[in-house]
Each structure stands twice: as structure tokens, then as C-alpha cells.
Amino acid sequence: MNLGLIPLIVYLYFFSNSLVDTVAQPAFVGPPPLALNCGSKDGGSDANNRKWESDAKYLVAADKSVSSTALTQEASLSSDVPYMTARIFNGETSYKFNVNSTSRYIIRLHFYPSNYPDYNISNSYFVVTIGAITLLRNFSAFITAEALSQAYLIREYSLAAFNSDSITLTFKPGVDKSFAFVNGIELITEPELFDDQAGLVGVADTAGTIDGVSSNMQNMFRLNVGGQFIPPTNDSGGLMRSWYDDTPYMFGAGTISHVGNITIDYKDLPEATAPADVYRTARSQGPDPNINKQSNVTWVFQVDANFTYLVRFHFCEYHLDKINQRVFEIKLNNETAFNTADIIAWTGGKGIPTRKDYAVYIGNKPGIDAELWVTMHTNIDLKPEFYDILLNGLEVFKLSDSQSNLAGRNPVPSKMMQKQLIENRAAHDPNRKSRKQVIVGGAVGGAATVGVAAAVLFMIRKRRRRVSGSDPGATSWLPVYGNSASKSTTSGKSHGSSSLSTDAVCNCRYFSLMEIKRATNNFDESKVVGVGGFGKVYKGVVDGNIMVAVKRSNPSSEQGVNEFVTEIEMLSKLRHRHLVSLIGFCEEGNEMVLVYDYMGKGTLREHLYKGNKITLSWKQRLDILIGAAKGLHYLHTGAKYTIIHRDVKTTNILCDDKWVAKVSDFGLSKTGPNMTQNHVSTVVKGSFGYLDPEYFRRQQLTEKSDVYSFGVVLFEVLCARPALNPSLPKEQVSLADYALQSARKGTLEEMVDPQLKGKIKPEAFKKFTDCSLKCLSDHGLERPSMGDVLWTLESVHRIETKAEETRNSPKSPSSSIGMVEVPIDNTDMIAMHLNTLNLDNDDDDDYDDPEDDAAIFSQIINPKGR
Structure with a gap:
């Protein structure tokens, strides 16, 4: 199969109001949702103008609680409401809510573990119950937030009908000086979204089902697979759920993302199951069927041991319309959940969403963290027309155990964290006792000893803030390495x-x-x-x-x-x-x-202009850009945490003596957002001309800020001019603005470096500039990821390479024999992808060697980089 003769994927990563309308059922209508701003007298509105009310009238035994306001405000808080005020409980206290006895309910608890007047947050351990159901036990919001590097926490539960016209939510502090607290409570009526026959994998058929209707559960993960973050205000059915990017949970082989321009027809599926934007985006495998037949697509989740988990898969086929065109296997922790998944066989047509639920029990394995692996693999045995998988959305719910318990343990500090805590503490107290007495005992023991670890964490956190300059009395020239x-x-x-x-x-x-x-x-x-x-x-x-x-x-x-x-x-x-x-x-x-x-060839900028030490060819420039994109892609996805560079520019892309590109200068870098945030709020830093306008306006940093800066670099390389040039006419001073303006006028070709004119293939030029323009989108959600930019650059490089090979040694027309093409609409990216997947299945066992064609997808196939 000659991939060079087929258009590769140009990825669309934006949601547009111009997409065709959703064919929807009448929306679910239940009692109005309840949103309580705990500890507030007047309630207030959050950053999305959602109204919150005071919690006072719902309290039982209010004399055991006090209202309080946080002493500090983390920059990464999504909103003042409901996080800056809290209800603090010194004794067992409850809320009472009137409910419909036959309805399921979603309850969300919001926690901001800051310090409050007269209360040290590291002393807070408590139990939360609702009726006979335990939601949290010995819970420390402080330890949990520290371990997860989160400013605030949200815990969401889906609870079965109570057969009562009221429910009681109880907070009970731990012993000694402990106290309980909560910042926000939501109570939302949930429509019928669960079945009574969810398959339990790894169990005989006679006992292999879970009754989702009567189960109480906690939502652990909710992912818009292949798509972007969907905020609560854009959720369906008024359920105010957040749908997160699935990229942080991807493991192993590379995948591609799609956006489908198609009407979503829910038919008998409740619209509240998932918003249409979940079903319009999807993730599938790469374009090489030989690679697909030998690789899986896998997501890995850290979970609590000794619980059963309900995993919900959301599917919507928006290109294929016949059975056995795309058939795949679904596995949970290496146990087969379903081995002949065929979306069209389930739904009967394109644009019709469905969801499938499977459950798996995850026991305790000593010395091994509990993990849930979700794996999908194309079904080779049925010889489908396309060797591929497709998934649109994924949810993971933890089901209560036989004791009606949903509570997991507080996170235990890792060995590295324990060691760091000990050594930092020892620096202040040389007479400190051994590690076991300080940390390890606390990690294994009860709340009292864990409290010691929490206190150490709290001291270090305060100290870290002083060193970082947040303490007005601290000098920026304090020694960082000791005496x-x-x-x-x-x-x-x-x-x-x-x-x-x-x-x-x-x-x-x-x-x-x-x-x-x-x-x-x-x-x-x-x-x-x-x-x-x-x-x-x-x-x-x-x-x-x-x-x-x-x-x-x-x-x-x-x-x-x-x-x-x-x-x-x-x-x-x-x-x-x-x-x-x-x-x-x-x-x-x-x-x-x-x-x-030492980087012998200096900066990329030096070889573009400023005297042009060496005139780089188009392919040399592509090689350097691909190397830089691989470095940034690794930072965003391959390291332990997402790392945002924050100062991507041509002077921070260096080349060694062999012209291998390397990203440099991490002095402004930040660790990226976590799963309760889709951004990091921080003071704006960076270089003018490369600075993400959305970051500048909102002071909210994401990895898409790096993508914007790299988009400026792409045009800088193409045009061989600086990002800012005040000597030019006003409309041309900013390279990014000039490029966007030229694209609207259809005059991008006029910007190209004279050294390159006539040397770029038209198809390569279009792919390159389309990608560069998407990087410069005003809104981060509309920009591609660095992985997709890398994919496009490698496909551009491939086009240029194939063009050279064709000029030097033309290929025989017979090289494309055995490939059946789907008619291509230039705007249909899915059709382009499927053209590369189609094989003559009569030769199914005669695998082509995938190495040559796979080489250009190296970073996607192994996205972790190491």
C-alpha cells in the first residue's frame, strides 16, 4: 500500500455552531436542580452565571456548624462561588432535602481545602453519609488535594431511588480536634440512564449481570474521547456534568481523532445520556491496517481496590453504514466484555448514538496499585472491511459494596514523596527521628499518624510558597541549594x-x-x-x-x-x-x-533571517520543526505530568551539530492542569508575538498556549520573518495577524520566503498552512494538539519525500493494486482516513511490512516518548 498516493488525515479539532442541528428527544424535565453555596448568606453566581443559594435553610442542628471564608484564594480556582465560603462542622450535622421517592439523584460535593480562621485544614478528617450509604470515610480533603496537585475537589455520586420523600446528608467529624467542612452541594434529579442487565465480565453468564437501576455509584471518570473538554453548562439534560479530554489516560499505540459533521438522532436513547458533542467526536486507530491488526487502543485508570466498576462506552458511527465494516473487541482488565462490537449492527445507521455498559470487579493485589485497563482491538477473525476501532465517550462508575460503602482510602504518599518530606523536615530539625516514625507509619496507620504527614505536607507547602516569592518578605536571591x-x-x-x-x-x-x-x-x-x-x-x-x-x-x-x-x-x-x-x-x-x-548549530532563528548563516532547504526546515514538535508533544503527553513550556519561539529551538532540533529554556514552564481543571490560572508570561491571546485575556494557561506559539513558529519558518517587525506597515507588524489576514484574502502564497517559492508541493503547502492557521485559532478549544501538529508535519514531509522519489524513480501504477478507495469529499476527513485503512481481505494473512510506512507516525505510535 502506497500511503504517499493517498491524502492523509488533516485533523479538525473545533466545535462549531454551524454543525448540523441535533435531532433530539424532548429534554428530560425534573425538579429544578439545587445548588448550595455553603456558608454563604446570599448564595451568589459562579463564573458561568449559574445561581447558587445559601445552605442555611436545609441545615439540621445548625448550632454545630459555623460559616467561614477561606483565608487564601488559589489562582487556579475556577470560581469564587462556591469555593471561597465554607460550612464547617464541629459536631455531627445534617442537611435535609425533599425529594421524589421514585427518582435517582446526582449529588456533588465541592471541597476547597484552604485554611479558615481558627481552623487548620490539615486537622480535618470526616465521614459523609446519605441515609445508610457511606460516601466518604476518614476523608482528608487536604491530603487528597496535595497528592493530586489540585486546588479543589469535586466528588460526584449517582444514587438510586430512596423510597422516601426526603433524604439526609450527614457530615461527622473525626476524633480530637478534627472537623468536617463542605463548600458546595448540588442535588440534581437524574433521568433513567441505567439498565438492570449490565454484563459482568469474567463471570459465568448465570451470575454475570449488574443491576444499574438499583445501584448506588460514584462517577470516577467521564471522558469526551477524541474531543475537548465540555463544561457543565454545555452538558445535556441539565445534569451539569463535566466531560474531560481522554488524552491523559491513553496508553500505548497511537490513535487519531475525528470530528463528524452529522446530525445526531437520539431515537430511543435519552438525550441526557451524553451531549451531542460527545457523539460528534471520536478516536480511532492510525491509517495503517497492518499496524492496527497488531496493536490495541488502551486507556488506564487508577482506581480503588475491592470494588466493582461499571464502564459505560458511548458509540456513534458517522461514516460507515453497513454491518461488518468496522468490528472490534472490548476488554476490561484483559477480560473480554464483547468481542464482536459493530456499531451499525447495534444502531442500524449513521448518526445514531448508543451506549453499552459492562462491569468488572477489581480486587486487591498486594504491592500493586489498583488499575482499570480499557482495551479495544480490531476483530481480525471476522475480516471486516476496515481494520479499525471507534469510541466516542467513556464513563467509569464505582459501585457501592455489600456494606453500602463507596468510600476509598486517602492517597498514600509515594516513596519519592515520603523521602522528600523526610529530608525537607530534617533540614529544619536535625534531631528528627527515622522515616518510619514520621511518614511510613502515617501512610499505613490511621488518621492520627496520617495527620503528621499532613502537617509536614502543610509546612512544606507554606515553605514552598515563601521560596517561590509569594511571601512579600522573601528575597528572590535566597540560596536554593543550601549553605x-x-x-x-x-x-x-x-x-x-x-x-x-x-x-x-x-x-x-x-x-x-x-x-x-x-x-x-x-x-x-x-x-x-x-x-x-x-x-x-x-x-x-x-x-x-x-x-x-x-x-x-x-x-x-x-x-x-x-x-x-x-x-x-x-x-x-x-x-x-x-x-x-x-x-x-x-x-x-x-x-x-x-x-x-552545547548546540553547535545555534538557534533556529539564526538560520531563518538575521543574516541567514545557512540557508535551510524546505525539507531541512521540516526536519527541525518535526523534531521540535516531538519535544513539545513529549512534554504535553509523555512525561509523568503535562508540562507547558510557555515560551515556545525560534530562539528556544536549538540544533546540534547534526541538525537535530531540541527545545530549550524551561525557566517559565508550568505543570499542566489536572482532571478537575482544564487550565492553570497564572500570571501571564512569555514572549510578545508568540503569546496566546486567550491566555493573555483570561490568564488561564493550557497546553494549547504552546500550540499557538508553535503556530507562529510555523509561519516564521515558512516566511523567514520575525514574529514582530515594527518597521513593517501596521497590518504586517504581527506575523500571526498578518497570516490570518492573508488567509482570509487568499494571499498566503505571497508571504512565503523567496528562497522557498516554487519548491513546495501544493498539497504539502495546503496541509502545512491549514495546520498553522488552526494553531493560531483565537480559542484554545479550536486548536489541534501537539500530537496532531506533529502528525501533519510528518505527512507534509512524506509528501515532499515521495515527490522527490517519484521524480527520481517513478513508481509503477500497479503499486496501488488491492486498494479500494472510498469516494472522497475534500471536507470529509473520515473518508480520507478510511481510504488508508481499506485492504483486499483475500490476502489477509499476507501482511505487508509496516515499518516503512509506520516510520512517519513514530511519535504517535509511541506517544510517551520514552
Whole structure:
């Protein structure tokens, strides 16, 4: 199969009001939802203008509770309401709500574990019940939020009919000085969304079903597979659910995403099952059927052991219309849930959504974290027309056990976190006892000992904020490595750090100031190879013959200790071919120095203009862009946490002596959002000309901010002009604005670097510019991911490579024999994808060697990078 002769996928990642209307049933109508802003006298409205009321009139035994206001406000809070006020319970206290005795209900609890006047949040442990159902037990919102790096927590439950006209929600504090609290409560009537015959995998048919109608459950994960975050205000049925991107849970082989421009006809399926935008987006496998037949698509979830989980799959086929065109297997923890899944066989046509529920029990395996693996694989035995899978949405619910319990344990600090806590505590108290007495006992024991761990976490958190500059009395030039007298010289070994993590220190070499001066000839100006926001960069030599780049901080620079620490913390944990490697650092006196691998070819910017040291060909530019995209894609998806670079530009893309591109300068980088946030709220930093306008307006940072900046880089490479050029006419000063304006006028070709004119294939030019323009979309939701940008760049490179091969050695027309093409509408991305999947099934066992065609999809096939 010759992929070069077939248009590859250009991905659409935006939701548009111009999409065709949804054919919907009459919306479910129940009692109005209840939203309580706990501890508030007047309620108020949240950031989405949703009304919240006071909780006071629903309280029973109100004398055991007090209203309070948080002492601090985290920047990442999505809204003041309901998080800045709290109801604090000093004794067992309840809320009483009138309900319909025959209806299911959704209840959501919102927790913001800040400190409140006269209350230390690390002392808060409590139980939450509703009737005979235990929702939370020995719950510490503080420990949970710290372990998950979240500012606030939301716990959502779906509860069966109570057979009563009222329900009681009870908060009971733990022992001693403990207290309970809650910031917000939602109570929403839920329509009939569950069946009484959900299949239980791994169990004989006679006992292999779960009654979802009568089950009480907690929603653990709710994902818009292949799509973007859907906020509560865009949910269907008035249920105010949040649907998250599934990318953080992907594991293994690469996939592609689709947006279908099609009418959604719910037919007998309740519209409240999922919003239409869930069914308009989907994830499927890559374009090579040979790879698809040998790989799975897998999602992995961390869960609580000793519970049964109900997994709901949302499907909607919007291109195929016949049975046995796409057939696949569904497995939960390697147990088959269904092996002949065929969406058309289930629904009877395109644009008709359906959902399927399967359940699995996950027991306790000593020493192993409880995980739920959801796996899909094309069914080879039935020889479908297309070897592929499709999934639109995924939900995971934890079912209550035989004791009507839904409560899991508080997170246990990892070994690395325990070690870091001990060492940081020891730095302040050298007489501190052993680790077992401080942390390990607390991790395994009850609430009292865990409280010690919480106190340590709390102290470190406060201390970390002081060091980072949030304490007005702190100077930005405090030592980050400890007393300079304790530092080693040439050994590279290091002693305790006061601000750097142990992991970072162990992974980096410590250089003495004498070594640095010797390497740079005492910071000789003739050794300067660049100047940035942090300071000057010198070319140096260490250990006799190892070439390095030495970045020396300028005390008058706006960047200081924060950027220094961030760079070390980030790069010490990252190793990737397309990220500049940090060798070590020096912090002595008033000097802060970072030592990197030396990049012999300098910055990408140097080879585009500013004298054009070397004129890069179009393919060389593509190679560099692909390398940079791989580095950024790894940061967004391959590291342990999402990392947002925040300063992507051509001066931060370097090339080594072999022209391998590497992303550099992580001083402004931030750890990305988690699953209760779709952004990080932070002070705007970056470089003008590359700065995401949405980030600038809202101060809400996402990985799509990097995508915007990379879109500017793409046009900079294509046009060989700076991102900002004040000497040009007003409409051309900003490269991004000029590119968008030229696209509207149809004059993009006029912007191209004269060195490249006539040297880019029209098909490659269109793919490249379409992708670049989508990166510059004003709203982050409309931008592609870095993985999709990478895919497009590799397909552009493939087009140019094939064009060269065709000119030099034309291929025989017979090379495409055996491929049956689906008629292609230029706007139909799904048809393009399916053309690449179709095979002559008579030759099913004669696999082509996929290596050549798969090479261009290397980063997608292995998206974790390492």
C-alpha cells in the first residue's frame, strides 16, 4: 500500500455552531436542580452565571456548624462561588432535602481545602453519609488535594431511588480536634440512564449481570474521547456534568481523532445520556491496517481496590453504514466484555448514538496499585472491511459494596514523596527521628499518624510558597541549594537542598563557581554565544574536552530564582532526544548558573533571517520543526505530568551539530492542569508575538498556549520573518495577524520566503498552512494538539519525500493494486482516513511490512516518548 498516493488525515479539532442541528428527544424535565453555596448568606453566581443559594435553610442542628471564608484564594480556582465560603462542622450535622421517592439523584460535593480562621485544614478528617450509604470515610480533603496537585475537589455520586420523600446528608467529624467542612452541594434529579442487565465480565453468564437501576455509584471518570473538554453548562439534560479530554489516560499505540459533521438522532436513547458533542467526536486507530491488526487502543485508570466498576462506552458511527465494516473487541482488565462490537449492527445507521455498559470487579493485589485497563482491538477473525476501532465517550462508575460503602482510602504518599518530606523536615530539625516514625507509619496507620504527614505536607507547602516569592518578605536571591560551604567541587556530588527536590539534585551535577569560571575563562565576553531573558550564554569546556553551554543569570534580569529552580526541576526529570539536556548547575554567592549540552548549530532563528548563516532547504526546515514538535508533544503527553513550556519561539529551538532540533529554556514552564481543571490560572508570561491571546485575556494557561506559539513558529519558518517587525506597515507588524489576514484574502502564497517559492508541493503547502492557521485559532478549544501538529508535519514531509522519489524513480501504477478507495469529499476527513485503512481481505494473512510506512507516525505510535 502506497500511503504517499493517498491524502492523509488533516485533523479538525473545533466545535462549531454551524454543525448540523441535533435531532433530539424532548429534554428530560425534573425538579429544578439545587445548588448550595455553603456558608454563604446570599448564595451568589459562579463564573458561568449559574445561581447558587445559601445552605442555611436545609441545615439540621445548625448550632454545630459555623460559616467561614477561606483565608487564601488559589489562582487556579475556577470560581469564587462556591469555593471561597465554607460550612464547617464541629459536631455531627445534617442537611435535609425533599425529594421524589421514585427518582435517582446526582449529588456533588465541592471541597476547597484552604485554611479558615481558627481552623487548620490539615486537622480535618470526616465521614459523609446519605441515609445508610457511606460516601466518604476518614476523608482528608487536604491530603487528597496535595497528592493530586489540585486546588479543589469535586466528588460526584449517582444514587438510586430512596423510597422516601426526603433524604439526609450527614457530615461527622473525626476524633480530637478534627472537623468536617463542605463548600458546595448540588442535588440534581437524574433521568433513567441505567439498565438492570449490565454484563459482568469474567463471570459465568448465570451470575454475570449488574443491576444499574438499583445501584448506588460514584462517577470516577467521564471522558469526551477524541474531543475537548465540555463544561457543565454545555452538558445535556441539565445534569451539569463535566466531560474531560481522554488524552491523559491513553496508553500505548497511537490513535487519531475525528470530528463528524452529522446530525445526531437520539431515537430511543435519552438525550441526557451524553451531549451531542460527545457523539460528534471520536478516536480511532492510525491509517495503517497492518499496524492496527497488531496493536490495541488502551486507556488506564487508577482506581480503588475491592470494588466493582461499571464502564459505560458511548458509540456513534458517522461514516460507515453497513454491518461488518468496522468490528472490534472490548476488554476490561484483559477480560473480554464483547468481542464482536459493530456499531451499525447495534444502531442500524449513521448518526445514531448508543451506549453499552459492562462491569468488572477489581480486587486487591498486594504491592500493586489498583488499575482499570480499557482495551479495544480490531476483530481480525471476522475480516471486516476496515481494520479499525471507534469510541466516542467513556464513563467509569464505582459501585457501592455489600456494606453500602463507596468510600476509598486517602492517597498514600509515594516513596519519592515520603523521602522528600523526610529530608525537607530534617533540614529544619536535625534531631528528627527515622522515616518510619514520621511518614511510613502515617501512610499505613490511621488518621492520627496520617495527620503528621499532613502537617509536614502543610509546612512544606507554606515553605514552598515563601521560596517561590509569594511571601512579600522573601528575597528572590535566597540560596536554593543550601549553605555554600557544604558544596562539593569536582566530584559532582551534592548535599541537602533547601528548595530543590532530592530527585533534581541527584540527577544533576553540581559545579563549583571555580569550575564554571575555568570553563568560560572567567566569563570572557568573547565566549558569549547568546543573550536571553535569564542572562548571557557562554561557550565553555569542562573536564578537558566536553563542550557545554553555560547560562549565567543576570541579577538585574526579571528572571531569577524561580526560573532557575524551575529549569533544574523540569529538566532533571526529562530526558528526550528533542529536549536540550541539562548537565548541571552552580549556585554560589550571588551567581546562578545552568550548564547544558552545547548546540553547535545555534538557534533556529539564526538560520531563518538575521543574516541567514545557512540557508535551510524546505525539507531541512521540516526536519527541525518535526523534531521540535516531538519535544513539545513529549512534554504535553509523555512525561509523568503535562508540562507547558510557555515560551515556545525560534530562539528556544536549538540544533546540534547534526541538525537535530531540541527545545530549550524551561525557566517559565508550568505543570499542566489536572482532571478537575482544564487550565492553570497564572500570571501571564512569555514572549510578545508568540503569546496566546486567550491566555493573555483570561490568564488561564493550557497546553494549547504552546500550540499557538508553535503556530507562529510555523509561519516564521515558512516566511523567514520575525514574529514582530515594527518597521513593517501596521497590518504586517504581527506575523500571526498578518497570516490570518492573508488567509482570509487568499494571499498566503505571497508571504512565503523567496528562497522557498516554487519548491513546495501544493498539497504539502495546503496541509502545512491549514495546520498553522488552526494553531493560531483565537480559542484554545479550536486548536489541534501537539500530537496532531506533529502528525501533519510528518505527512507534509512524506509528501515532499515521495515527490522527490517519484521524480527520481517513478513508481509503477500497479503499486496501488488491492486498494479500494472510498469516494472522497475534500471536507470529509473520515473518508480520507478510511481510504488508508481499506485492504483486499483475500490476502489477509499476507501482511505487508509496516515499518516503512509506520516510520512517519513514530511519535504517535509511541506517544510517551520514552
